[in-house]
Amino acid sequence: MHSVLLLDKEELFNHYVSTHPCGDVLQTTWWGRLKSTSGWGYLPLGVMENGALQATALILIKRLPLNRTLLYSPRGPLYSNEDALLTLLHAGKDLAKKEKALVWKMDPAIARDDDQWMTFVEKQKLKQVDAGLDFDGVQPRFVMTLNLHSSLENLLKDMKSKTRYNIRYAKRQGVDVRSAKNKADLMVFYDLLQETALRDNFTIRPLSYFEAMWEYLVENQLAQLFLAYFEDIPLAGAIAFRLGKTVWYVYGASSNQKRNLQAPHLIQWEMIKWAKSRGCSVYDFRGVSGDLSPENPLYGLYRFKEGFGAQLREYVGEFDLPLSRGGYGLWQGGLALHNRIRNRKK
CATH class of the missing domain: 3.40.630.30 (Gcn5-related N-acetyltransferase (GNAT))
Structure with a gap:
């Protein structure tokens, strides 16, 4: 050895x-x-x-x-x-x-x-x-993972009723989720990310970092960018990583416009479907706080991910x-x- x-x-x-x-x-x-x-x-x-x-x-x-x-x-x-x-x-x-x-x-x-x-x-x-229990580590210690062995029908059935309703509502209202095919789509995502960062008060990496991500990960089938539109208005975006049997939800962003259309819920569902279509058995929503008390400011993030049927993993x-x-x-x-x-x- x-x-x-x-x-x-x-x-x-x-x-x-x-x-x-x-x-x-x-x-x-x-x-x-x-x-x-x-x-x-x-x-x-x-x-x-x-x-x-x-x-x-x-x-x-x-x-x-x-x-x-x-x-x-x-x-x-x-x-x-x-x-x-x-x-x-x-x-x-x-x-x-x-x-x-x-x-x-x-x-x-x-x-x-x-x-x-x-x-x-x-x-x-x-x-x-x-x-600590929140996000002070470099990588999250507490993550939410969804087992994908069930059929799509059963995955949808096992979600919280409100999550399932939001997914179907977004589809009925005409929200359309697309897999990005061109590097130019990064600018659409980055605009949404800047909007999200301003709204939620966090810092983001420069556009050049995501351009490098496209070159090294997307072009080598290790990542995929998804964008949700309503009548050609971008409402949400997300980047998923993929390796082996696992897909990770790594970056997400959403517009201040038409938030009632629930585009983030639909984009997650479409990424779950994409993961299944690629033969993956785990969809990893990544980090949540280990403090699951409703008073924690990060509790809403846990509730969102739990709504899809994901389980806490430490x-x-x-x-x-x-x-x-x-x-x-x-x-x-x-x-x-x-x-x-x-x-x-x-």
């Missing part, structure tokens, strides 16, 4: 990711290429045994002041057995030394009650990051592998200051 960088074998690396039960678009080299357009580097690290991959980690690299770096594996690492995971961790540490990294962050899509992972974390002295969360004692302390202090400033701006 040995580690290897697979820069010249990205297809092999991505195949392992796409067939792994916890595989995610964020662990493919296509995601690394996308992130390279916004200041990150990437390295596809793997562990081989008898000619077959047994573990992988897409490691994103961010340059920091004083010639130091941050390493991050979104929704990774992935592994087939604990020995391969241990080999991968040691290889990652060696790589981190060469990159002068302060920390290697990771947040695998592993269920909260996975004893193997938690035992490994304790043995290898990884530090669990307390990201992952193990976010972990740090400190690689420099003093440097890691400085990193934590700087991160805490950044979060305080960000929260004041909200």
Whole structure:
């Protein structure tokens, strides 16, 4: 068993990711290429045994002041057995030394009650990051997933009555959901996203980021843009990622116009149908708060996703592998200051 960088074998690396039960678009080299357009580097690290991959980690690299770096594996690492995971961790540490990294962050899509992972974390002295119950982590710890094994008829039947009504109402009123075929459609989505960000008070990435997403993900069948119209007026948009048997709802936006037509409900239903047509078995609505009290400002997001029949799922969360004692302390202090400033701006 040995580690290897697979820069010249990205297809092999991505195949392992796409067939792994916890595989995610964020662990493919296509995601690394996308992130390279916004200041990150990437390295596809793997562990081989008898000619077959047994573990992988897409490691994103961010340059920091004083010639130091941050390493991050979104929704990774992935592994087939604990020995391969241990080999991968040691290889990652060696790589981190060469990159002068302060920390290697990771947040695998592993269920909260996975004893193997938690035992490994304790043995290898990884530090669990307390990201709270809302969205303070890099990736959501709490997600809503919909099992797609049922027929479309039964999926619709299992939804909350209000959700089912809203879907049918939007269709009766003439809302039309289209799969975007041209990169120019990104501008329609981005206008909706800007409108949504202004209404709901959050910051968004520049248009160039979504243009890179189109180039690296949409054009490689890893993502799809959907737009909902009423009489050629764009009312809602959404971007879904797809890999293996899973589709993820990643970005959504809606207009201030004609909100009574329930376009966001119909666009979700059409994406669910699209996921089924592609042979997928899971539709992941992504993040919600872990605090399900009705008083929580994010409770409405949970109710919206629950209405489609989705179930709450909790992952193990976010972990740090400190690689420099003093440097890691400085990193934590700087991160805490950044979060305080960000929260004041909200």
